[in-house]
Amino acid sequence: MNKPPFASDLSVVGCHTCGLVCEHQDTPGRAVPCPRCGSPLHHRRPNGIARAWALLLTAVICYIPANVLPVMHTSLLGRGSSSTIMEGAVEFWTSGSYGIALVIFIASVAVPCAKFLILALLLATSQRRSRWATRERAKLYRMVEFVGYWSMLDVLVVAVVAALVQFQGLTDISPRIGILFFGMVVIFTMLAAMSFDPRHIWDGEINGGDA
């Protein structure tokens, strides 16, 4: 089965922005701009994997306070209570609102954790230049990219609810520091996913891939 050639095999570089294929010029330490759009040309995103690792780690670190600290403070008729994400999910589940509990759980726990795992898997395999299940890994990457748009759901819910439910004295909902960390988790995972160059997935096939 004849596989398509890699850019490095042909010594060409594709522009990330406009897709123009240029001749590869080995100039270490300096970026060559694309003749069409002016974007810096590089074979792979420089330091992509390391940057992705760093951002992913930041996201994981932020995920701890996001779960431990309360995200929302509800005061109903003078009786206030702060709840963390998991407490909220459990509360909804025990009160019988399984649907809402599932939505909260999926949006706040399952999806971020899945993203961490997928990104870690992608980064680890790419770093090791593994040739295992490249298509599936690509599919996972697309999934992460897609889910990224929806990850801010929790933050939006808290923001909207806190803005709407302000009946002085009766009911009052205000955000707490946890939601900030959750937002940072989402941002950092998105940045990590952006930093990761999906072409690394097939890097294992470049050298001796045909062998």
Add this chain to the structure above:
Amino acid sequence: MNDSSRALPEPGAPTVIPRRKWRISLVWLVPLIAVLVGLSMLVQTWMTEGPVINITFRTAAGLEEGKTLVKYKDVNVGTVTTIGLNEDGSRVVATVALDKDAASLAREDSRFWVVRPRIGIDGVSGVDTLLSGAYIGVDRGQSTEPGKEYTGLESPPTVIGDTPGRSFVLHTEDLGSLDVGSPVYYRRIQVGRVASYQLGEDGKAVALRVFVNAPYDRFVTTETRFWNASGVDVSLGADGFKLQTQSIATILAGGVSFGTSSGLSGEPAAADAAYELAKDQQAALAPPDGPSQTAYLVFEQSLRGLTVGAPVQFDGMDLGKVVSIKPDYDPVKRRFQSRVGIVVFPQRLSDIMEKMPALDGTDEDRLVRMLQEMVAHGLRAQARTGNLLTGQLFIALDFIPNTPKVAFDPQHRPITLPTVSGSFDQLQERVASIVGKIDKMPLDNIARNLDASFANLNKALSQVNALVLPQATQTLRQAQQTIGAAHGMLAEDATLRQSVGQTLQEIQRAARSVRTLTDLLSRYPEAVVRGRPKHATLEAPREPPASTIETPQR
């Protein structure tokens, strides 16, 4: 390449440090900052974390893990973190995480209680917790030792630790309707509360601790008396029916009042000073009784209605009370008697005793000698009826006129005072003697004589009926006829009456002629001799027209 450069004396090539190494480390700053932020938050949490204490309660009603707050002066100072049972499951243990700045609240003698809505006789409290849920209240203790394990109070403490004021101890025989939290009044202003009560060691008395708030605590002086202001004081006196209460709440829940007898001021009392709790205001403000003197009275009458505690009065003034009533037997007279023990407080007579002739010796001797004197002048004890409806008796010491002299032994102890039977008994005796006299009357004879007299009377009356009555009827009829005749003569159209009228008119005319004659004669006396002078005028009124003097004709 390096080998060749070493061989040639050329300027050393600088070691190229790739920029990308810097880039890597710069990117890694991001997670580093995240870690630092996380660590700083951890440190901050750790820094603000105060002591963790355990409070045991009887029940966890209203308490919620992670939600129930601990408040001191309505400021949140901590949260209940966990609620569990103690080892034997008899009580609830609430673990409370106090804030760092509230660490000073966790002292050895600090008190914790659950604030719930309460509806009591003296008001409603904790209404805010109806909506917000219960919270744990704290009262900071005075100890300097930090504490960790506490037993929660079941009800809020009456007196919060740093309330300005002083507490006092009251001793009483029983608690009555008082309770923790019962109000303390001064001139009907609530100035404090009953903080606690405790049964004495021997179980014979109750020690109440009352707290009087500042600035009212300065009115508690060494001369102050406390009394139980519970309930309603109803008295029916000579000045009418009197009902005295403190407040509605006091009627229902009881209370303590204090005051000072007028004219006494005294020094401000020290904190925790002890007082007696009198049963009412009158007893509290009564002058101190001083030493008591026991005396015995022997009555030869029924003392039904006399109770222990009944007053002993001298000249209408309370002098003491009855302390015992025992049946007794006099072997000489062979009669059953009642032996009544009384105590009198001679100090209540101190003014009188001072005015008596100077007596020396002890107070008792003086009293006995005075009594001896008074008995010689007719002082007797008497059981009198205080209330005709209930038949309550009291002992009156009074001078009874014309009583036989009795012996009074001044050396005999205890003093025995002579008695006379009570006024009601005397009345009874008199009534009995009257009844006896009535009994002795020959009522049968009297009745028989009366009967005979009535029979005679009956006979006489029947004679009157048979003889006198017909004649009387006849007489009356004749009288009636006579009156009818008289009536006919006197009627308006009777001839007698008309002729009388005419006669009278004639007489009138005659009288007028005589008057004219007399007038003429008085003016012209010569007319008797010469006849009427020609110029003479008759000034007498002329005769009225004949019509007016006409007799009415019918």
